[in-house]
Amino acid sequence: MRSASRTAAGKGVQFSESPVLAVKLPVWRSRVVLFALFAGFATLAGRALWLQGLSTEFLQKQGASRYARTLELPATRGKITDRNGQVLASSLPVKAVWAIPEDVLEAPAEKIRELAKLLEMNEQDLRKKLDSDRTFVYLKRQVELDVVDKITKLNVPGIGTRREYKRYYPDGDVMAHVVGFTNVEDVGQEGMELAFQKSLAGTNGSRRVIKDRLGRIVEDIESVRLPHDGKDLALSIDRKIQYIAFSALKEAVDKHKAKAAAITVLDVKTGEVLALVNLPTYNPNDRTRLTGAQLRNRVMTDTFEPGSTMKPFTVALALENRLVTPNTPIQTAPGRITIGRATIGDAHPHGLLSVAQVLEKSSNVGTTKLALQLEPQQMWDMFTTVGFGQQPKLGFPGAVAGRVRPYKSWRPIEQATMSYGHGISTSLIQVAHSYMVFARDGDMIPLTLQKAGDRPISQRVLSEKTARAVRQMLEAAAGPEGTAPKAQVPGYRVAGKTGTSHKLVNGQYANKYVSSFVGFAPVSDPRIIVAVMVDEPSNGFHYGGQVAAPVFSAVTANALRALNVSPDSTVTDIIVPQNAVEESM
Amino acid sequence: MSGRVNLVLTIALVLCALSVVNAQYQARRLFIELERAQAAAKQLEIDWAQLQLDQSTLAKHARIEANARRDLNMVPTTPERTQYLTMGAS
Numbered sequence A: 001m002r003s004a005s006r007t008a009a010g011k012g013v014q015f016s017e018s019p020v021l022a023v024k025l026p027v028w029r030s031r032v033v034l035f036a037l038f039a040g041f042a043t044l045a046g047r048a049l050w051l052q053g054l055s056t057e058f059l060q061k062q063g064a065s066r067y068a069r070t071l072e073l074p075a076t077r078g079k080i081t082d083r084n085g086q087v088l089a090s091s092l093p094v095k096a097v098w099a100i101p102e103d104v105l106e107a108p109a110e111k112i113r114e115l116a117k118l119l120e121m122n123e124q125d126l127r128k129k130l131d132s133d134r135t136f137v138y139l140k141r142q143v144e145l146d147v148v149d150k151i152t153k154l155n156v157p158g159i160g161t162r163r164e165y166k167r168y169y170p171d172g173d174v175m176a177h178v179v180g181f182t183n184v185e186d187v188g189q190e191g192m193e194l195a196f197q198k199s200l201a202g203t204n205g206s207r208r209v210i211k212d213r214l215g216r217i218v219e220d221i222e223s224v225r226l227p228h229d230g231k232d233l234a235l236s237i238d239r240k241i242q243y244i245a246f247s248a249l250k251e252a253v254d255k256h257k258a259k260a261a262a263i264t265v266l267d268v269k270t271g272e273v274l275a276l277v278n279l280p281t282y283n284p285n286d287r288t289r290l291t292g293a294q295l296r297n298r299v300m301t302d303t304f305e306p307g308s309t310m311k312p313f314t315v316a317l318a319l320e321n322r323l324v325t326p327n328t329p330i331q332t333a334p335g336r337i338t339i340g341r342a343t344i345g346d347a348h349p350h351g352l353l354s355v356a357q358v359l360e361k362s363s364n365v366g367t368t369k370l371a372l373q374l375e376p377q378q379m380w381d382m383f384t385t386v387g388f389g390q391q392p393k394l395g396f397p398g399a400v401a402g403r404v405r406p407y408k409s410w411r412p413i414e415q416a417t418m419s420y421g422h423g424i425s426t427s428l429i430q431v432a433h434s435y436m437v438f439a440r441d442g443d444m445i446p447l448t449l450q451k452a453g454d455r456p457i458s459q460r461v462l463s464e465k466t467a468r469a470v471r472q473m474l475e476a477a478a479g480p481e482g483t484a485p486k487a488q489v490p491g492y493r494v495a496g497k498t499g500t501s502h503k504l505v506n507g508q509y510a511n512k513y514v515s516s517f518v519g520f521a522p523v524s525d526p527r528i529i530v531a532v533m534v535d536e537p538s539n540g541f542h543y544g545g546q547v548a549a550p551v552f553s554a555v556t557a558n559a560l561r562a563l564n565v566s567p568d569s570t571v572t573d574i575i576v577p578q579n580a581v582e583e584s585m
Numbered sequence B: 001m002s003g004r005v006n007l008v009l010t011i012a013l014v015l016c017a018l019s020v021v022n023a024q025y026q027a028r029r030l031f032i033e034l035e036r037a038q039a040a041a042k043q044l045e046i047d048w049a050q051l052q053l054d055q056s057t058l059a060k061h062a063r064i065e066a067n068a069r070r071d072l073n074m075v076p077t078t079p080e081r082t083q084y085l086t087m088g089a090s
Helices: A002-011 A027-054 A056-067 A101-105 A109-118 A123-130 A145-154 A191-195 A197-201 A239-256 A307-320 A355-361 A364-371 A376-385 A412-419 A428-434 A464-477 A549-562 B002-058 B061-070
Strands: A068-073 A087-099 A137-143 A159-168 A205-211 A217-220 A260-267 A273-279 A329-331 A336-339 A342-345 A352-354 A495-505 A508-521 A528-535
Touching: A027 A056, A056 A068, A087 A101, A087 A145, A087 B002, A101 A123, A109 A123, A109 A145, A123 A137, A137 A145, A137 A159, A145 A159, A191 A197, A217 B002, A239 A260, A239 A273, A239 A528, A239 A549, A239 B061, A260 A428, A260 A549, A273 A549, A307 A355, A307 A364, A307 A376, A307 A412, A307 A464, A307 A495, A307 A508, A329 A364, A336 A364, A336 A412, A342 A364, A342 A412, A352 A355, A355 A364, A355 A464, A364 A412, A376 A412, A428 A508, A428 A528, A464 A495, A495 A549, A508 A549, A528 A549
Parallel strands: none
Antiparallel strands: A068 A205, A087 A137, A087 A159, A205 A217, A260 A273, A260 A528, A329 A352, A336 A342, A495 A508, A508 A528
């Protein structure tokens, strides 16, 4: 044994003869090793099962979040255009500048000063904004892209930008009440922006992509959800006529020191609203100092007592029911009529007038005598069919219905005052729309603020004969003998009616007036209706014929020319009598 | 025999693998190009909107009227200074 071990040490031994093997080890030791190995494998298998089988979803998500990104694809808000496709409102991309206050405050003072200058802010204001506990503040919304570029170049730590849209209104205050405006989130707040919010807005899309280390997009991993841009909206408004109406109305407001004024121009053939102006107005691009009075859309949302502009409907109803003809004489002397305890009077006593002259001279007494021959229900039906007391179907936010009380509660005095437009309230758009009955030979079509495609369905209200007869009377009313000779237009025959009414202040008639004029032209084949309303003219004049009629004349002359309507009158120099008939109130 | 088949298959496999690499590369390259073109389209759309807006701003009636009156000394026409031509009239 000793010699064998010596030999092994000398030239190596066979494995089987290795002396180590000869050592007897306890059996449990190999068992332990075997068990440990098995346990190790089992742990690995379990872990693999856990990762691959049970938590795979979580892990894949974690993985994806390290390379996959969901990108929002913003939809652009639709443009608003006028009837000729000229842009009235359009969205352009801008950026919101935000900051992480803590990081920004570490920047050198001069950089912050420069940043404040670029943001057009006071340095102190900027510092005040940054001096907060919040981890994220917007410094300024809707910053234009060239300014953003400069800000990015400044390289101030903690400053970031976010893409958003800003709405631009090239026509500013001229179109303000029609188009309305959106807020910083590009959501409609007023006007057509609000009315058509749904179709203008569009829906954002999204896509999931893989980005590489440098932030470049490598590929799409899911199908892309494309953004649907908002639909463009073509309005019925004619930009040129809108401007004509705006400048004429502005001139009148300045001249008569009026509190407010409104005008609307309608297309007789299609029912489209060609212009709609309210004063005072505002600039939708800069709404920092906006008051309620400026926001008010008087054409749609303000009601007033229409006054004499209602008289043609009473006359028309009397003609339609064959109670009178245009030549039937009516005694209006002595210029007063007493019903119950109330007395209705004319501004000037006129004596014996024909029905046509009652309208021409705007006699309250004459109209009252006609109205008392009519049933309350007939009058109520008439008012309702031409749209008074009915919500206009324009889809415009805030359009009011006005007020015509139910005929069952009418007392005779009320029926009389309503016949000349008192004791009922209407908006200007309703008055303008109601005159369509005379401008269109007795039928009416609905109004629209969108560019009309198909022919509207018309509804007959009066016979053609009555409508034409009243139209003739209205032409006389706007003539040299009527209450509104200043409404005349060189080259065109016009028809229309003035209205003047006291304003109600706390339920009492005050010494404040609303002057109005509603008319249409050219009489031979009416094309446009123009309705003007001036609220509280306070420069000495307050009759509709003096305040509102000249606006009508100016707008009609220019609008008809803009529409290429050929003249139907050879009269080119208008003679305005020095002392025209003043209408009755 | 089987050694030769294996060799052919190995070569085919390597070629396939290389073509996959190539195809992937081409796909990425084209994708980047597409991406760039789409961004350009988007930018052009924005430019178009901007130009339309500029046109609308410059064609503002208030501006045209002011320019016509002030710089060009123009006045609005009136019917008595207008010659109307009627079609078909002799």
